[in-house]
Amino acid sequence: MVKKINWKILFFFLIILLCFYRSPYIFLNGRFVAEEGSFFFSNSFKNGVFEGLTQVYWGSSYLNFWPNFSSVIATLFPLKYSPLVTVYLSFFVKLILIFFILFQKNSFLSTNTSKYLASLIVIVNPTMVAELWLNTLVSQVYFTILAILIFFENENRKFFFISSLIILLIGSLSSLMVCVLVIGFFYKYLKSNNFKNLSYFITLAAGTTLQLLIFFYSYINNLALGGANERFLISLNKIFSYFYNVIVKSVFGRDFSQFFYNNILNENKFLLFFILIFFIYLLTFLLKKEIHLYKKDNASIFILFFFILESFLAIIASKDNLVYGRFSSIPGVLFIFLILRLCILSKKNRFFFFSLIFISIFSGFYEFKHNNKFYPEFFECFNCPNWVEEVNKWEKDKNYILKIWQYPNKLMKLF
Numbered sequence: 001m002v003k004k005i006n007w008k009i010l011f012f013f014l015i016i017l018l019c020f021y022r023s024p025y026i027f028l029n030g031r032f033v034a035e036e037g038s039f040f041f042s043n044s045f046k047n048g049v050f051e052g053l054t055q056v057y058w059g060s061s062y063l064n065f066w067p068n069f070s071s072v073i074a075t076l077f078p079l080k081y082s083p084l085v086t087v088y089l090s091f092f093v094k095l096i097l098i099f100f101i102l103f104q105k106n107s108f109l110s111t112n113t114s115k116y117l118a119s120l121i122v123i124v125n126p127t128m129v130a131e132l133w134l135n136t137l138v139s140q141v142y143f144t145i146l147a148i149l150i151f152f153e154n155e156n157r158k159f160f161f162i163s164s165l166i167i168l169l170i171g172s173l174s175s176l177m178v179c180v181l182v183i184g185f186f187y188k189y190l191k192s193n194n195f196k197n198l199s200y201f202i203t204l205a206a207g208t209t210l211q212l213l214i215f216f217y218s219y220i221n222n223l224a225l226g227g228a229n230e231r232f233l234i235s236l237n238k239i240f241s242y243f244y245n246v247i248v249k250s251v252f253g254r255d256f257s258q259f260f261y262n263n264i265l266n267e268n269k270f271l272l273f274f275i276l277i278f279f280i281y282l283l284t285f286l287l288k289k290e291i292h293l294y295k296k297d298n299a300s301i302f303i304l305f306f307f308i309l310e311s312f313l314a315i316i317a318s319k320d321n322l323v324y325g326r327f328s329s330i331p332g333v334l335f336i337f338l339i340l341r342l343c344i345l346s347k348k349n350r351f352f353f354f355s356l357i358f359i360s361i362f363s364g365f366y367e368f369k370h371n372n373k374f375y376p377e378f379f380e381c382f383n384c385p386n387w388v389e390e391v392n393k394w395e396k397d398k399n400y401i402l403k404i405w406q407y408p409n410k411l412m413k414l415f
Contacts, residue, residue, distance in 0.1 A: 007112070008102045008103060008112070008115070011102065011116055011119065012098060012099065012102055015098050015119055015123060016095070018123065018124075019091065019094070019123065021369070022133070022368060022369050022379055023133065023134060023379050023380065025380055025381045026087055026134055026379070027087065027091075027134075029083075029084070029381075029387065030081070030082070030083030030084035030085070030086070030087045030387065031083050031087065031134075031384070031387070031404070031405045032082075032083050032086065032387075032404040032405060032412065033135050033137065033378070033404070033405045033406065033410075034137070034404070034405070034406050034409075034410050035057065035067075035137060035410075036067055036071075036086060036135060036136055036137050037083075037402075037404040037405075037410070037412045038404065038410050038411060038412045038413075039055075039057055040052075040055070040057075040064075040067040040068060040070075040071040040136075040137075041071040041074055041075070041082065041086070041412070042412050042413060042414060043055050043071075044068070044071040044072045044074070044075050045071075045075050045414050046414065046415065049072050049075075052068060052071055052072040052075070053065075053068050053069060053072055054068070055068055056214060058218050058223035058224070059223070059224060060224075061214065061215050061218035061219060061223070061224045062175070062176050062211050062214055062215055062218075063173055063174070063210065063211060063214055064137065064140065064174050064175070065170060065173035065174045066089075066093070066136055066139045066140065066143070066170060066174040067086075067136040067137050067139075067174075069089075069170075070085065070086045070089040070090070070136040071086065071136075073085055073089065074086050074089075079391050079394075080387065080388050080391045083387055086136050087134050089136060090134045090135055090136045090139050091134055093139045093142045093143065093146075094122075094123070094142055096142075096146065096163075096167070097122060097142045097145055097146050097149075098119050098122070098123075100146060100149050100150075100160075101115055101118050101119050101122070101149065102115050102116075102119060104149060104153060104155060104160055105153070105154045105155050106149060106152040106153050106154050106155075107152045107154050107298065107299050108149070108152040108299045108303065108337070108341065109149075109152075110344060111344060114340060114343075114344055117340060117357060117361070118337065118340065120361050120364075121333060121336050121337070121340070121357075121360070121361065121364075122142070122145055122333060123364075124361060124364030124365055124368050125250060125332065125333055125336060125360060125361070125364050126249050126250060126252075126253040126254060126332075126360070126363050126364050126367055127245065127246065127249055127250045127328055127329045127332025127333060128141075128329055128332075128333070128364070129324075129325060129328075129329065129374065129375075130372055130374060130375040130376065130378035130379060131325045131326065131375060131378060132325075132326060132329060133378050133379060135378075138325075138326045139174070140171070140174045140175030140177060140178065140326070141175075141177070141326050141329050141330060143167065143170065143171030143174055143175060143178055144171065144175060144177040144178050144181070144310075144330050145330070145333060146167050146171065147167065147168055147171050147172075147178045147181050147204075148181065148303075148306055148334075150164045150167065150168060150200065151181065151184055151185060151188065151302065151306075152299060152302070161196060161199075164200065165199060165200070165203050168200055168203045168204045168207070169203050169206070169207055171207070172203070172204050172206070172207025172208055172211065173207045173210065173211070176211060176215070176313065176317065177310060177313060177326075177330055178204070178207070179204070179207065179208040179211050179212075180309050180310070180313055181204065181306065181309070182201070182204045182205055182208045183309070184302060184305065184306065184309075185197070185200050185201045185204050185205075186201050186205075188200075188201075189201045233321060234315065234316070235321055237321055237322070238315060238318070238321055238322065238323060239315070240273070241321075241322045241323045241324065242311070242314065242315055242323040242328070243273070243276055244257065245322075245323055245324050245328035245332065246311065246314070246323065246328050246331045246332045246335060247276060247279075247332075247335060248276070249328070249332065250332035250333070250335050250336050250360060251336070251356055251359055251360045251363070252359065252360075252363055253360075253363030253364065253366060253367050254367060254373070254374060255363075255366070255367060255371065255373070256363060297341070297345055299341055300338065300341050300342065300345065303334060303337055303338045303341055304338060306334055307331055307334040307335060307338060310330045310331045310334060311331040313327075314327040314328060314330070314331055336356075336357065336360050339353050339356050339357055339360075340353075340357055343357060377405070377406070378405075384405055384407070385402075385403035385404065385405075385407050390402045390403055394414060398414070398415050399415065401413055402414065
């Protein structure tokens with residue numbers, strides 16, 4: 001008798017193959033990226049396990065526990081294999097996210113089709129930029145999406161409960177983007193008043209409290225980065241940057257949207273602003289006849305709430321007077337998630353919403369590897385340092401400064 005194919009498991013392994021296709025060199029050779037090596041691994045290697053786990057990069061003003069943990073684990077292996085450890089620990093977070101999307105029961109992704117689409121969105125969406133790829137420093141983005149999935153959880157299985165507690169704890173100790181979700185978890189606990197939601201809220205609140213203490217200590221003592229890296233600034237350029245990187249780019253990708261902006265709009269920001277207003281009006285018009293469906297759907301309401309919350313954090317906390325990179329990734333994914341939820345609920349406008357999702361995924365696939373013109377060196381080796389050769393040089397001369405990715409801007413000292 002032929003066994004029935006488990007399409008979810010098959011799709012899970014297809015995602016793994018897709019990821020390997022994007023960066024075979026990194027999966028086979030490993031790498032340290034920027035502060036992942038020059039700060040986190042370097043300090044863990046020199047100072048030991050305890051200081052490695054508790055170190056804080058004060059310029060960012062928050063604890064990022066996942067690269068701390070990853071760098072400490074990497075020090076337990078021979079030095080020539082250490083970059084592989086951080087790469088696969090970063091990849092592990094992505095796999096956990098895909099696993100939760102496909103196999104966790106939740107009130108947001110209520111159909112198998114929506115689970116398959118969501119899996120593709122978190123991997124190929126254009127806002128999931130090269131900076132986020134196989135890098136423990138920005139695994140916080142995937143922890144944030146995981147925390148949002150846990151919020152919508154409709155599970156009774158013990159495995160998911162224990163896993164969710166661990167994810168919320170590590171996530172809140174690794175990112176402020178996870179911490180801001182505590183508002184939603186507190187509301188959910190008040191509404192349900194059960195042990196599971198109380199546990200989730202307490203876990204998230206504990207990590208958030210520690211992050212707030214670190215944040216205020218950093219700013220009171222002037223430890224945070226300033227100058228070109230100044231945060232908490234709001235300007236017209238920042239608002240335009242937000243609309244481009246979150247709303248436009250999440251659907252149309254970088255290449256098409258920039259071609260349209262540079263060649264058709266002739267870099268007219270105000271015309272672009274009016275087009276965005278018209279797009280929002282069009283969405284509002286299409287939803288008008290079905291608004292009763294969305295008002296009754298808690299998932300849609302909370303996705304919209306988290307989108308607003310993460311957007312506010314992105315605009316406030318992003319640096320260089322721009323909203324991009326990891327700051328635009330979460331609101332960008334949530335924007336597509338909101339469209340996905342509307343596609344599930346809608347009867348009259350389902351084709352329109354599905355078309356937007358299809359364009360988003362198609363744009364992401366187009367830029368997934370060879371057509372990614374913004375930091376393609378995050379995917380492939382372009383004159384990158386050979387790590388084994390660097391280790392051999394260091395073993396002969398302990399004062400040698402090792403080259404890591406984004407060389408010559410980034411180096412690593414081990415003594």
